[in-house]
Amino acid sequence: MIRLEKRPMPSRTLPMITPVIAVIITMIAGGALFAVLGKDPIEAIRTIFWDPVFGEFAFYYRPQLLVKAAPLILIAIGLSLGFRAGIWNIGAEGQYIMGAITGAAVGLAFYPTESIFIFPLMVVAAAIGGWAWGMIPAFLKVRFGTNEILVSLMLVYVAQNLLSSMALGLLKNPEGMGFPGSRNIATNASTSSWINEAAGLHWGIVFAFIAVIFAYILLYRHILGFNIQLSGEAPRAARFAGVNPTRLILFCLGVSGALAGMAGLFEVAGPAGQIKIGFNVGYGFTAIIVAFLGRLHPVGIVLAAMLMALTYIGGELAQGTLGLPSAAIQVFQGMLLFFLLALDLLTNYRIAILPRRAF
Amino acid sequence: MDLSAINPVLLIASLMVAATPLLLAGIGELVVEKSGVLNLGVEGMMIVGAICGFAISVESGSPFVGLIAAMVGGAVLSLLFAFLTQYALANQVASGLALTLFGLGLSALMGQSYVGIKPPAMAKLDIPVLSDIPVLGPILFSHDPVLYVGIAIVAATWAFLKFSRAGLILRAVGESHDAAHALGYNVILVRCLAIMFGGACAGLGGAYISLIRVPQWTEGMTAGIGWIALALVVFASWKPWRVLLGAYLFGGISVLQLNLQAAGVAIPVEYLAMSPYLITILVLVIMSADKSSAPASLGRSFHASQ
Numbered sequence: 285m286i287r288l289e290k291r292p293m294p295s296r297t298l299p300m301i302t303p304v305i306a307v308i309i310t311m312i313a314g315g316a317l318f319a320v321l322g323k324d325p326i327e328a329i330r331t332i333f334w335d336p337v338f339g340e341f342a343f344y345y346r347p348q349l350l351v352k353a354a355p356l357i358l359i360a361i362g363l364s365l366g367f368r369a370g371i372w373n374i375g376a377e378g379q380y381i382m383g384a385i386t387g388a389a390v391g392l393a394f395y396p397t398e399s400i401f402i403f404p405l406m407v408v409a410a411a412i413g414g415w416a417w418g419m420i421p422a423f424l425k426v427r428f429g430t431n432e433i434l435v436s437l438m439l440v441y442v443a444q445n446l447l448s449s450m451a452l453g454l455l456k457n458p459e460g461m462g463f464p465g466s467r468n469i470a471t472n473a474s475t476s477s478w479i480n481e482a483a484g485l486h487w488g489i490v491f492a493f494i495a496v497i498f499a500y501i502l503l504y505r506h507i508l509g510f511n512i513q514l515s516g517e518a519p520r521a522a523r524f525a526g527v528n529p530t531r532l533i534l535f536c537l538g539v540s541g542a543l544a545g546m547a548g549l550f551e552v553a554g555p556a557g558q559i560k561i562g563f564n565v566g567y568g569f570t571a572i573i574v575a576f577l578g579r580l581h582p583v584g585i586v587l588a589a590m591l592m593a594l595t596y597i598g599g600e601l602a603q604g605t606l607g608l609p610s611a612a613i614q615v616f617q618g619m620l621l622f623f624l625l626a627l628d629l630l631t632n633y634r635i636a637i638l639p640r641r642a643f
Numbered sequence: 644m645d646l647s648a649i650n651p652v653l654l655i656a657s658l659m660v661a662a663t664p665l666l667l668a669g670i671g672e673l674v675v676e677k678s679g680v681l682n683l684g685v686e687g688m689m690i691v692g693a694i695c696g697f698a699i700s701v702e703s704g705s706p707f708v709g710l711i712a713a714m715v716g717g718a719v720l721s722l723l724f725a726f727l728t729q730y731a732l733a734n735q736v737a738s739g740l741a742l743t744l745f746g747l748g749l750s751a752l753m754g755q756s757y758v759g760i761k762p763p764a765m766a767k768l769d770i771p772v773l774s775d776i777p778v779l780g781p782i783l784f785s786h787d788p789v790l791y792v793g794i795a796i797v798a799a800t801w802a803f804l805k806f807s808r809a810g811l812i813l814r815a816v817g818e819s820h821d822a823a824h825a826l827g828y829n830v831i832l833v834r835c836l837a838i839m840f841g842g843a844c845a846g847l848g849g850a851y852i853s854l855i856r857v858p859q860w861t862e863g864m865t866a867g868i869g870w871i872a873l874a875l876v877v878f879a880s881w882k883p884w885r886v887l888l889g890a891y892l893f894g895g896i897s898v899l900q901l902n903l904q905a906a907g908v909a910i911p912v913e914y915l916a917m918s919p920y921l922i923t924i925l926v927l928v929i930m931s932a933d934k935s936s937a938p939a940s941l942g943r944s945f946h947a948s949q
Contacts, residue, residue, distance in 0.1 A: 288732075288946070321752075372736055424924070430931040433683065433736065434874050438920040441867050449913035572740055611751030611862075618745025622723065625733040625741060633732070633946075 288633040298631045303577050303584070306624040307591065313623070314616045323606050331605060332598030332613075345597050347484025351555055352593035355380070355547035357492040357586055359571035361499045362540025364580040368503075369512040370519070371536045375421065375436025376544040377568025378443035379414040383545020384552040385443075385450055386413025388559045391475035392455060392466060402474045406549055407487070414545015415538050417443065422537035426530045432537065440568070448561045455559050465560035469553050477554035488550030495543060499582040512536070544568060573621045592617065654898060659786060660856055662894025663793045664689070664848040664865075668872035669879070669886045670797050671844025676876055677804065678837035679817035679940035683739025684724050685845050686869025687746020692717040692846025693853035694750040697762055697860045706765040710789065710850050717846020718839045720746055725838040729831045732944045747863060757860045765789070765855055787855050789847070794887065796844065801883035813837060817938035820945040830945050845869065867920065874923045880936040889926075896922055 311333070315325030336345035359376045366373045373379075387410030394402045421435040448464075450456075455466040469475040477486045503509035515522040515532055523529065547567065556563040574592050578584030599613030668685050675682050695716030700709025720742065727738040765787050804810040815823040816833045824830050852868070853860055871893060879885035900915040908915070 290946070374740060424928055424931075428928045428931050430924075430927045431877065434870060434877075434927055435924050437870050438867070438874070438924050441920045442917045445913040445917045449911055452913075453911065569744060573744065576737060609752055609755055611748050611755070614748025615745065615752055616748075618741060618748050621737075621741040622727065622745060625727050625738055626731045628733055629731040 287636055288629070289636045291632060291634050295631050299579050302627040302630065303579065303588070303624060306577070306620060306627050309623045309627075310616065310620040313619055317612065317615065317619075318608065321608070321612065323608055328602055328606055328608060331602045331608075332595060335601060336594060336597045345601070347482075348597055349484075349590060349593050350489050351484045351486065352596050353586075353589040354486070354488040354492040355551050355567045356571050356574045356589035356592055358488065358495055358547040358550075359540070359544045359568055360574040360578065360585045360589060361492075361495045361582060362543035363571055363575045364578070364582075364585060365499070365502075365512060366536035366540055367516075367575055368580050369515045369532055369536055371533055372433045373418065373421070373436050373537050373540050374433055374572060375417075375438075375440045375568070376540060376571055377564060377566065378436065378440035379417045379541040379544035380548035380551075380568045381440075381443040381447050381564050382417040382548070383410035383414035383542075384548030384556075384563070385447060385455070385559060386410055386545070387549030388466060388469055388552050389450075389455060391469045391553065394474070395467060395472075398472075398474045400474065403477070403487075403553075406475065406553065407491075407546060410545045410549030411542040412545070414548065415542040417545070418537045418541020419534070422534050425537075426533050432533075436537075444564075447559070447564070451559050451561050457558075466558045468557045470555075470557040475553055477550045481554075486550055486554040488547060488554065491546060491550065496582045496586055503582065508535070544571075570617060573617055576621060577624055654895075654902060656786070658891060658895045658898045659790060660894075661898045662890040663790050664851045664856065664868055665872055665875060665893055666793045666797065666887060666890035667848035667851065668845045668869055669875040669890055670793075670800050670883060671841035671848075672872055673876050673879065673881060673883060673886055674800060674804075674813070674844075675837050675841035676941055677817045677881060677938055678813050678834045679820055679938050679943065679945075680728065680834050680838060681735050681739065681942040682721070682724055682742070682838060682841055683736060683873065684721070684742025684746065684869075685841075685872050686865055686867065687743035688717040688720050688842045688845035689746075689849035689852075689865045689869045689872075690750040690863065691720050691746045691753075692849030693865060694754045694757070694849075694860060695846065696850025697853040698753060698757055700762050700854060701757060701760055704763050706763050706854055709762070709854055710847060713846040713850030714843040715846070717842040717844070717849065719842070720749075721838050721842025721845075722835075724842075725835045728944065729834055729838075732946055735942050735944070743869070751862045754860050754862065758862075760860070762854050762858050762860075764858070789851055789855060793851075797883050797887050804883065814938075817940055820940045820943070824945070824947060834945075845872075848872070871919065871923050874927050878926050878930050880930070881938065882936070893919060893923070 311329055315329050318328040319325045336342060359380065363373055363376055387406040390409040391402060391406045417439060420439060421432040424430040424435055425432045451464045451466065457465060457467045470478065477488060479485045479487060511522065511527045512532065514525065515527055515529065552559060552563060570592055574585060574588045578588035595613055595616060599610065602608040603610055668689055672682065672685055692713035696709040696713030699712035700706045703709065724738055724742045727733040728735050804814060812823070812828050813833055816828060816830050820830045849865055852864060857864065875886060875889045875893065878889045897919045900918045904912050904915050
């Protein structure tokens with residue numbers, strides 16, 4: 285008979301091992317999925333996980349890895365702060381869109397002026413845009429006790445509609461011959477987020493690593509990080525210790541909104557190039573998986589984001605060479621989160637195999 | 644702009660159609676939450692139900708078989724959630740999100756070969772005399788059968804929760820799982836059954852969109868209705884008849900904004916399309932003041948050792 289026994293102390297090593305096991309199980313289950321779709325599972329897994337980094341054309345794909353990982357890192361770092369405190373911002377996609385819109389709007393307002401001060405202004409505007417969008421659920425939660433999960437998610441749909449309105453109206457390229465979408469801001473040196481496009485380096489990558497360092501210091505060397513952790517694990521104890529939940533909610537949602545907003549700008553002023561309908565490809569949602577897979581730890585998030593970026597690139601590659609449908613990667617990412625959550629059980633419980641009792 | 648082009652009778656009739664997916668998903672989630680489980684995967688179960696129903700009815704040629712398949716599909720997906728939260732004791736918020744992300748991907752994968760196909764149509768009710776009554780006929784007596792099934796499910800859920808012994812046990816599990824466990828009820832089993840019911844309802848709601856309301860398959864076609872259904876349960880203060888009321892209210896808003904778009908109101912289409920989501924937020928704000936009717940054990944994991 286198998287039963288679960290609560291561990292006296294949560295395991296310390298397992299949280300670091302379970303993501304790796306989850307990835308391995310996902311690869312096996314994913315291979316089975318690809319086999320069902322009529323693809324050679326081993327070749328599919330190799331195309332997704334091996335070829336982009338070590339394959340024949342790896343020189344082309346390797347730089348893209350950081351380009352795709354950077355927005356995931358930025359957003360997931362912000363989300364992880366809230367998730368640790370039990371504050372569930374799942375509308376990062378909306379904050380990402382809003383940051384892109386406000387940031388790009390500032391850049392477009394200066395067109396065709398050229399100055400090194402424009403880009404920093406755009407970053408600030410994007411951070412404010414994302415922050416403001418994140419503050420809506422935060423404010424409603426602290427003032428009215430509204431569920432932040434539902435509000436932040438509803439705001440994603442609002443932001444998407446706002447994005448199409450901007451692409452078709454206010455921010456539309458006046459010289460675009462009527463096509464929807466703004467001017468391309470990535471090709472203009474003063475508004476582009478590229479540092480070196482050929483090497484796949486843009487400011488988002490720089491900011492992502494700064495965010496990682498700050499998050500690490502905040503979480504492990506600062507009282508605020510301790511308070512965040514405390515509120516998540518023992519809300520009552522946190523209140524007795526004088527932690528102000530209102531300020532924590534405003535802080536966590538505000539920071540994650542600002543980071544998501546900046547990620548949106550770096551994307552729109554770089555790889556995406558312009559404000560257009562559907563420029564957002566769901567990084568805000570994938571970042572949720574990244575945050576969990578990275579154990580809400582800054583370093584873990586970097587590794588998890590690299591892995592997710594790899595599945596994006598490998599997925600595109602497999603689409604081209606094997607005809608694997610793009611949705612297969614989404615299923616793959618969803619499965620990963622499932623296995624991870626299921627394996628988490630082992631951190632707090634241990635599986636005990638008891639001798640069968642005679643009835 | 645020509646507001647007179649909006650026919651109030653047709654508006655109410657189409658409002659009821661627009662409200663039905665929301666109603667089905669909402670009443671399912673209500674039962675789940677009454678048992679003390681918060682399943683945020685409604686959107687995922689709906690979209691999987693939508694594609695299961697669509698694919699099976701195209702293959703079999705029968706919309707009824709499709710609807711059954713949608714319920715099975717939603718329930719099977721919800722079993723994943725049940726396993727994660729009830730047996731693996733995973734965080735319910737995270738598991739629900741995982742279910743939605745996985746469901747969206749899975750449905751896109753399954754639906755690839757069904758884009759652009761028309762499903763077999765479902766016959767509408769046509770009662771000789773009743774359906775021909777001027778105003779009441781189109782509103783009350785000439786819809787598809789699923790719409791009436793939806794209302795019947797609400798009535799049945801209300802009666803089940805209020806009058807039956809099993810309903811009492813379900814509510815007990817939701818209010819205090821420890822007390823229910825001490826009384827000898829199988830908390831995990833009750834919750835798993837509730838989750839499966841929620842999955843089946845969400846699946847049916849999804850299939851209603853892809854087979855009857857739209858009817859075609861496009862990726863991500865549920866467009867947040869699953870999330871609005873979650874808000875609907877809060878709006879309804881966990882009371883079945885209020886789910887019906889709320890669903891018709893939301894249905895009314897989405898139909899009205901579509902009608903206003905068609906009538907060419909001076910407000911841009913994008914801003915009208917935002918309105919159901921904005922109104923959901925507004926409703927959440929108004930209803931959040933009173934949390935006393937929420938099941939006391941909502942969102943808490945249960946393990947017999949604790």
